Amino acid sequence: xxxxxxxxxxxxxxxxxxxxxxxxxxxxxxxxxxxxxxxxxxxxxxxxxxxxxxxxxxxxxxxxxxxxxxxxxxxxxxxxxxxxxxxxxxxxxxxxxxxxxxxxxxxxxxxxxxxxxxxxxxxxxxxxxxxxxxxxxxxxxxxxxxxxxxxxxxxxxxxxxxxxxxxxxxxxxxxxxxxxxxxxxxxxxxxxxxxx
Numbered sequence: 001x002x003x004x005x006x007x008x009x010x011x012x013x014x015x016x017x018x019x020x021x022x023x024x025x026x027x028x029x030x031x032x033x034x035x036x037x038x039x040x041x042x043x044x045x046x047x048x049x050x051x052x053x054x055x056x057x058x059x060x061x062x063x064x065x066x067x068x069x070x071x072x073x074x075x076x077x078x079x080x081x082x083x084x085x086x087x088x089x090x091x092x093x094x095x096x097x098x099x100x101x102x103x104x105x106x107x108x109x110x111x112x113x114x115x116x117x118x119x120x121x122x123x124x125x126x127x128x129x130x131x132x133x134x135x136x137x138x139x140x141x142x143x144x145x146x147x148x149x150x151x152x153x154x155x156x157x158x159x160x161x162x163x164x165x166x167x168x169x170x171x172x173x174x175x176x177x178x179x180x181x182x183x184x185x186x187x188x189x190x191x192x193x194x195x196x
Contacts, residue, residue: 002041002083002097004136004143006166009079010042013056020063022072027056028082039099041083043167044141044178045069046099069101070140070176079167081141097138101178102186103127105139107171108153117158118147119171121179125152128189129181138180142166 010026017023024042034040034057038049047059066072074080085099105123121139123129131137131146131154138144144156163169171177 001086002046002099002141003086004044004097004138004141005083006081006142006162007083008165009167010082012074012076012078012080014058015074015076020066022061022066023050023058024061024071024074024080025051025056025058026080026082030084031055031057039085041085041097041099041141042080043070043101044081044097044099044138044180045071045101046085065101068103069178070104071178073176079170081166083141096183097141097143097180098183099141100180102129102181103179104176105179107173107175107177110172113157115160117163117168118155119158119168120148120153120155121177122153123179129179130185130189131181132185135185136182138178140167140171140177141180142168 008028010028013027014025034049034052036049039046045065049057050060051058061071103123105121107119108122109120111118131149133149135146137146146154147157148155158168
């Protein structure tokens with residue numbers, strides 16, 4: 001379980017395909033604190049650490065993960081938002097993020113607004129996911145509040161701190177991002193669908 005409060009960005013140092021799996025090696029400031037079998041969110045995707053060296057750590061993304069997320073688009077040198085899992089005594093500064101990406105979206109506009117930024121994202125609404133005004137959404141693992149919710153699009157507002165510490169400073173028109181919709185909203189949708 002995660003809060004959507006990104007600790008930092010990790011840099012991709014190596015990518016290795018093995019069958020339909022992708023092994024992703026990354027460097028970050030807390031590599032020496034990581035342990036094999038630990039869960040870490042990568043652009044909002046919960047992945048298990050499978051190798052740790054002095055300089056980098058490695059996680060493995062399976063085909064299902066690559067289909068539903070933007071991890072298959074990574075190249076060496078890319079920045080990935082990372083967050084270690086929450087401790088139960090931690091403050092929940094964001095919202096409950098499971099690290100289970102529902103689908104991707106495409107950035108259709110970035111607008112600077114006197115020191116902050118508005119990002120517009122479009123997604124395939126036929127997959128059954130929705131946003132609501134002032135609801136929670138995880139974009140590349142960042143806990144954010146939805147504004148201007150539409151049938152297949154929404155906006156988020158980014159403050160300078162978030163812009164600098166996450167990979168939002170690399171997102172531009174056409175960038176593919178990972179979305180995890182609010183778990184409570186997903187349960188409500190499922191219950192309503194079963195009542196029809």
